[in-house]
Amino acid sequence: MQSYEQSLRQTRQFLLDHDDYLVVSHIQPDGDAVSSTLAVGWLLSCLGKKYTMLNEGPIPTRMKYLWRAEEIADMSVNPPERMFSNIICVDCADFQRVGQTQRFFEPNAAIVNIDHHPTNNGYGAVQLIKPDAAATAEILFDLLKEFNITWDADIATAIYTGLLTDTGGFRYANTSPKVMEASSELLSFGVNGPELAETLLEEMTLPQVKVLSKALNTLQLSPKGDIAWVYVTPQDMIDCGAANEDLEGIVNYPRNIQGVEVGMLFKVIHDQAVKVSFRSAGKVDVAALAQIFGGGGHTRAAGAKLDVPLEQAVALVLKEVNRAL
Numbered sequence: 001m002q003s004y005e006q007s008l009r010q011t012r013q014f015l016l017d018h019d020d021y022l023v024v025s026h027i028q029p030d031g032d033a034v035s036s037t038l039a040v041g042w043l044l045s046c047l048g049k050k051y052t053m054l055n056e057g058p059i060p061t062r063m064k065y066l067w068r069a070e071e072i073a074d075m076s077v078n079p080p081e082r083m084f085s086n087i088i089c090v091d092c093a094d095f096q097r098v099g100q101t102q103r104f105f106e107p108n109a110a111i112v113n114i115d116h117h118p119t120n121n122g123y124g125a126v127q128l129i130k131p132d133a134a135a136t137a138e139i140l141f142d143l144l145k146e147f148n149i150t151w152d153a154d155i156a157t158a159i160y161t162g163l164l165t166d167t168g169g170f171r172y173a174n175t176s177p178k179v180m181e182a183s184s185e186l187l188s189f190g191v192n193g194p195e196l197a198e199t200l201l202e203e204m205t206l207p208q209v210k211v212l213s214k215a216l217n218t219l220q221l222s223p224k225g226d227i228a229w230v231y232v233t234p235q236d237m238i239d240c241g242a243a244n245e246d247l248e249g250i251v252n253y254p255r256n257i258q259g260v261e262v263g264m265l266f267k268v269i270h271d272q273a274v275k276v277s278f279r280s281a282g283k284v285d286v287a288a289l290a291q292i293f294g295g296g297g298h299t300r301a302a303g304a305k306l307d308v309p310l311e312q313a314v315a316l317v318l319k320e321v322n323r324a325l
Contacts, residue, residue: 004130011128012146014112015044021051022084026092027099028244029055031165031200034063035158036090036114036136037072039144042158046149052080056099060245062199066161067154075101085109089124091136093117093296114139119287119296134174137162141182156189161196169201173282173300208248210240215250215265221257227321228254231266231310255279262286262321266310274313277303284324292320 002010023040025033037053044051053072063069073080085106092098092115105111113124116133133139137159144155163183167175170183187193204212215230222228232247240246247267255263262284265277276293278286279301286302293316295304306313 007126007128008143008146011112011114011126011143014110014126015047015049018086018110019049020084021049021086021088022080022101022104023051023053023088023090024092024098024101025055025090026097027056029057029059029091030248031060031063032135032137032162033091034059034069034072035066035162035165036140038066038068038158039137039140039155039162040088040090040114041071042067042155043140043144043147043149046147052084054080054101054104056101057244060248062203062245063161065199066158075104080104083109086112088112088114090114090140091116093119094121095123114143117287117296117298119291119302132176134172134176134179135162135166137166138179138182141186151189153190156186156191157196160186160191160193161200164193164196165200169197174298205246207240207242208246211236211242211246212250212253214240216253219254221260222318222322225257225259226261226325227264227318228257228260228262229264229266229314230254231268231314233268233310234270251277251279255281261325262289264317264321266313266317268310269305271309273305273307274310275303275305276313276317277301284321289317289320289324293317 023037025037041051041053054075055072056075058074059072083104083106087105087109089098111124112126114128116130116136116139118131120129130139141159163179214236215232218230220229251263251265261281263279267275269275278289280286285299287297287299290297290302290304293304293306297303
């Protein structure tokens with residue numbers, strides 16, 4: 001198995017040797033996914049390469065301040081008119097996380113897999129994977145150092161956004177010395193740290209507050225008080241005028257209750273499908289839990305989808321969480 005440094009060099013060479021890239025991230029992209037997509041786009045533009053950025057669905061409104069964020073096409077609104085043979089996937093723990101964007105991959109497309117999830121299954125012809133990186137943006141910070149390019153506030157803000165969001169504002173256990181050193185360097189390029197923290201971590205939309213209120217009204221705890229969960233239904237989303245991005249952070253509320261080891265948010269997709277988000281206080285590896293249900297993620301933050309009704313999903317998940325505890 002090649003080293004991380006070798007993977008960086010291999011990825012660099014691939015980007016130099018090819019052209020006309022399709023850059024995609026995972027469905028329902030978060031801060032790291034969006035910023036990583038744009039960081040790759042910025043790099044390709046510096047190299048004089050042709051590229052298209054695409055996602056299944058829109059990017060979060062609060063990310064629209066990033067460099068060329070409006071150029072990430074929503075395939076349901078503005079799909080490409082052709083297929084691509086060179087693909088760069090960022091922040092996708094497994095191939096299925098690219099969603100329906102794969103419709104635009106040529107059958108024999110060469111795929112570059114850039115990711116930091118421990119559950120990444122190693123897809124792609126080129127793999128740049130670092131499970132102990134705090135964010136995919138951290139890996140891109142290293143990759144960009146492989147090129148003789150001049151950094152500016154645009155690229156620094158994009159990478160800082162990925163680091164900020166995936167470390168929970170530099171509060172999570174993945175906030176390493178490397179993260180702080182990189183962030184310090186990024187600030188020197190003109191990143192407005194306080195403004196980003198306010199926009200990305202503090203500010204809430206009215207629909208977000210309303211759907212949070214709905215979710216908290218469903219709060220339940222296990223008899224021992226070490227598991228807590230909430231749920232949100234499609235009707236809740238309609239009543240609150242909420243979008244998927246308005247659910248971000250809700251799972252932390254059950255997890256933050258004193259004594260809780262695992263917090264969960266169940267989002268009902270329809271009568272026979274539920275998405276569950278896991279958060280761990282540290283005792284339970286929720287990435288391993290998520291994998292039981294075909295999902296994945298990190299030791300302390302993960303997710304999965306169950307094709308069963310809500311009541312059955314809760315029962316199945318609680319059984320596995322109790323077993324893990």
